[in-house]
Amino acid sequence: MASYGYQPNPAPQPQSSYSAQNNLNFYQSSYPQQPVSGHSTPFQAAYGAGTQSNAYGASGTANYGFGAFPAQAGASGQMGTGQSGLRTGWLAAFGTEGYEGEPPLLEELGVNFGHIQMKTLTVLNPVARIDQNIMDDADLAGPFLFCALFGTFLLLSGKLWFGYVCGLAALGAFSLNFIFSMMSPPLSQDEMNAAQSQHYGGSSHLSSTLTLGRSSSVLGYCLLPLVFASLLGVLLPLDSLIGYIVVSLAIAWCTYSSSAMFCVVGRMTNMRGLVAYPLALFYVGFGIMAIFSSRGTGRIDAMKAVT
């Protein structure tokens, strides 16, 4: 009989292919170890050390997980379960159980709401002290959300500028990552070895603790005050004096928090002003878009009519 889904084998299979399937892992687990300590999820912290070495899941009992999870307790053929460790029965079909030892979905996706909340609060709180390991799990879920919100609020005030937001964000992320990698002190030799042994997948390692993922993550999280400013821009036109003041304050806030984070993550001491200037320029770009997207007080159209 055909087996549906990704279940490795039903019982009637001949013995040879059964053992071949035992040695395969559908997903090569690739939870990287960060050079600055930190495991992003509890599951990874517990099993991360073991995954690399258990690539060919050893036990004679069938290893049915989606990856090399050690100490796989779920053997086949247990009472009440089906061939492959899943519970059967229509009640279980509507339930959310999965294989034994499977991590929760959000952990597997790498979305850690606790971390997202912590980073967001760090941005919003100007006097917070920033932990050096805060950016070890450089997730991009928060930044994508904030960029999408920014674009949406611009849309609600009349302009369809998602493409420009995206382009500016990408260009800024690449160039700021390059600049700050250049400005941060070079890695010592053992840090270089640790980083390279994990083969980050980045093609150009610029000898810094900053990577493109971390830079983009910091930049995206610190965009939050400008998102608030653009939300305000839906309600009142930002092209007035109060609009200028609000956007300038938002830019200052963004720059303040992102320069603090970059100085900590990139280990650039005593250079905060120099770090803050390019960040200010980057957020001024977004601020320009926020201001000039509003329908305005009519001044813009009046100016256009005159010239």
Added chain:
Amino acid sequence: MPQFGGFMNDPTAQMGLQMGQSAMKVGQEYVEQNFNRYINVSTLKHYFNVSNRYVLSKTVLVLFPWRHRPWSRSQTNTASPSHNGSTTTQFLPPREDVNSPDMYIPLMAFITYVLLTTLIAGLNGKFEPQLLGMTFSNASVVIILELLVLWLGRYFLNISSESQIYDLVAYSGYKFVGVIVTIAVAAIVNRGKGTGGWVGWTVFAYTFMANAFFLLRSLKYVLLPPDNSPSNPSMQTIARGQRSRRTQFLFVYSYVVQFAFMWWLTALNFTSGVPVVAGGKGIKGRWGR
């Protein structure tokens, strides 16, 4: 009976997967090696090793170079890496030597120029996000042309040391500081109607002369180095004919070339929605109206 999702069970598929992984790894290593060939990361890091005090004093120096002395870069003696007892001299990084060129100021000045032009256009009511891209492309053309001039000069002047080229590239970016000052002052005085008029031309002339003086004094040490400096690694004395050629290049570069580029950069104004060079020539093209 075929198995759905069973294609990964096949040993051939496994082998294919392994091959794919190793191919990707080889590709990444290839890119890394070539990237390091084109952009020497450790050399570039030297140019970004700046401090607050350096940035402030260098910016002031670019705008008011008249009374500064000396202009030579400081050197330090470090033990040679080959451990044969000799010392190699190296230039001090920008953090410790105000005469050392850096790439932080030129890069920041370039980006500030793009944003400032767009901001002024926006305050005139002429903002559109394409302006960011247009100004950026325009300034990039200037930079590329300048790099071309430097690259040609390298062949004619037989400059072989790599750090000298990076120095020249860094020095070519300092004119953006003067350009920014010109545009900002003119915008304030003219209320954003472009950089024409008495004030605009006066400030432009001043910043141009300051930039030319700065380049003359600084590049003298790059192009005509004394014999035992680190920028002359092979310790060759430069022949007289070559010296005079280099001096001529220096003069032409500092005055004529910089004048052309600075004028191009400052003369754009966007008052009518199309970048118009002062003097009335419109730049037609995709955005011409």
